[in-house]
Amino acid sequence: MATDTVQCLLCPHCCVIRVRERGVCGVRANLDGELVSLVYGRPVAVHVDPVEKKPLYHFMPGTATFSIATAGCNLGCRFCQNWEISQAAPEDVPPYDLPPEAAVEEALRSGCDSIAFTYTEPIVFYEYMLDTAKLAREAGLASIMVTAGYINEGPLRELAQWIDAANVDLKGMTDAYYREMCYGTLEPVQRTLRILQELGVWLEVTNLVVPGWNDDEEDLRSLSEWVAGELGEDVPVHFSRFMPMYQLTELPPTPARTLAGAREISLEAGSRYVYVGNVVVENGSLTRCHNCGADLIRRDLFEVTMSRISASGHCPDCGASIPGVWGTGGTEER
Amino acid sequence: MRPLLDVMLVPALLAALAVTGTVSHAPEDQGPDSTSFIDRVLEMVREAPSWKHPPGELDVSLVRELIEQGILSAHPASWAVPYPEERAD
Ligand code: SF4
Ligand SMILES: [Zn+2]
Numbered sequence: 001m002a003t004d005t006v007q008c009l010l011c012p013h014c015c016v017i018r019v020r021e022r023g024v025c026g027v028r029a030n031l032d033g034e035l036v037s038l039v040y041g042r043p044v045a046v047h048v049d050p051v052e053k054k055p056l057y058h059f060m061p062g063t064a065t066f067s068i069a070t071a072g073c074n075l076g077c078r079f080c081q082n083w084e085i086s087q088a089a090p091e092d093v094p095p096y097d098l099p100p101e102a103a104v105e106e107a108l109r110s111g112c113d114s115i116a117f118t119y120t121e122p123i124v125f126y127e128y129m130l131d132t133a134k135l136a137r138e139a140g141l142a143s144i145m146v147t148a149g150y151i152n153e154g155p156l157r158e159l160a161q162w163i164d165a166a167n168v169d170l171k172g173m174t175d176a177y178y179r180e181m182c183y184g185t186l187e188p189v190q191r192t193l194r195i196l197q198e199l200g201v202w203l204e205v206t207n208l209v210v211p212g213w214n215d216d217e218e219d220l221r222s223l224s225e226w227v228a229g230e231l232g233e234d235v236p237v238h239f240s241r242f243m244p245m246y247q248l249t250e251l252p253p254t255p256a257r258t259l260a261g262a263r264e265i266s267l268e269a270g271s272r273y274v275y276v277g278n279v280v281v282e283n284g285s286l287t288r289c290h291n292c293g294a295d296l297i298r299r300d301l302f303e304v305t306m307s308r309i310s311a312s313g314h315c316p317d318c319g320a321s322i323p324g325v326w327g328t329g330g331t332e333e334r
Numbered sequence: 335m336r337p338l339l340d341v342m343l344v345p346a347l348l349a350a351l352a353v354t355g356t357v358s359h360a361p362e363d364q365g366p367d368s369t370s371f372i373d374r375v376l377e378m379v380r381e382a383p384s385w386k387h388p389p390g391e392l393d394v395s396l397v398r399e400l401i402e403q404g405i406l407s408a409h410p411a412s413w414a415v416p417y418p419e420e421r422a423d
Contacts, residue, residue, distance in 0.1 A: 005417040020394050028411050040409030
């Protein structure tokens with residue numbers, strides 16, 4: 001016999017939620033036996049960003065993306081760089097009123113080419129993201145998901161049809177790391193990465209390198225080998241600098257040399273496009289042709305300062321096809 | 335609720351909240367910027383009771399009030415199933 005208790009099957013937590021309770025993400029609640037999203041159309045962060053900031057380096061470079069996030073997250077990373085909103089309950093952060101139609105309208109009005117679901121964890125505002133992404137496609141806008149990938153397979157497959165690009169945070173390569181640091185597990189994230197790729201979503205991977213936690217050579221090598229081996233050499237990898245935050249304020253920021261080392265390891269493992277974020281490292285944000293080595297895209301922080309990739313995505317020097325979604329190319333030097 | 339007009343006017347505030355970076359990207363030059371809005375948000379967040387791990391209780395009367403005011407939504411959630419009584423303990 002059914003009770004008023006419900007189970008949410010959206011993410012691997014599969015929360016069993018009694019009346020007057022909410023799930024781990026904090027934004028899905030059982031009101032009188034019905035599970036509701038408390039944050040549909042209620043983002044707490046709305047901003048126009050360069051797509052490079054997601055980070056996506058091989059997807060419509062130099063374009064602006066209308067970026068939105070609600071409160072809440074289904075993980076609890078001790079190093080969260082956006083904990084003020086990701087770890088907040090929705091009733092504690094004043095939201096905007098921005099239903100999907102209005103989000104698409106605002107994105108168009110502000111000259112964006114895409115909408116990004118980002119900053120916190122878009123999986124927890126699944127219905128809002130899905131409805132917005134559908135409208136965005138109708139309006140000719142791309143949809144971008146910046147996620148930790150902690151979602152069940154069914155919802156992911158339904159969603160992925162409407163998502164054009166994703167940056168997935170692969171936080172570490174051991175279950176212990178995920179359990180200890182993130183309140184999650186590794187396997188569902190690996191499954192998400194494989195499924196997104198299988199379904200043709202443009203994919204880039206980010207790894208936040210945390211001093212003393214996932215920064216030794218063995219950690220970086222196993223992550224790099226998994227990405228290059230499982231997802232292939234064409235998936236761009238971003239190593240990102242940790243800044244002391246949330247529960248890890250005692251740790252130092254990741255040294256630039258560690259990130260440069262991570263980049264080398266990933267290149268050795270076979271990835272052709274490896275970047276370093278959040279700190280300046282030599283060639284850390286430069287896109288070079290994997291075939292002839294020509295400089296193709298230079299960036300200064302999040303700004304594209306030079307792009308030589310043709311609209312069809314080819315190197316102008318050797319003609320090699322550069323993996324990515326381009327379309328805004330042409331030879332230009334700024 | 336904040337009017338949408340704010341959206342384009344408060345980038346600096348949002349940046350100071352570190353929400354304009356991605357989950358793992360907060361540029362170093364975005365130092366905290368003292369404004370009443372940010373202070374208020376941070377204060378509220380810090381003072382909020384810890385509801386996470388394990389799933390937390392809901393202050394139903396507060397949540398209902400916020401739903402009535404349109405501040406929170408009560409949008410039907412997908413991927414939810416009834417939980418059988420014998421497993422509901
Ligand atoms: S989405 Fe939220 S409520 Fe649903 S299973 Fe995940 S943490 Fe629990
Ligand atoms: Zn070339």
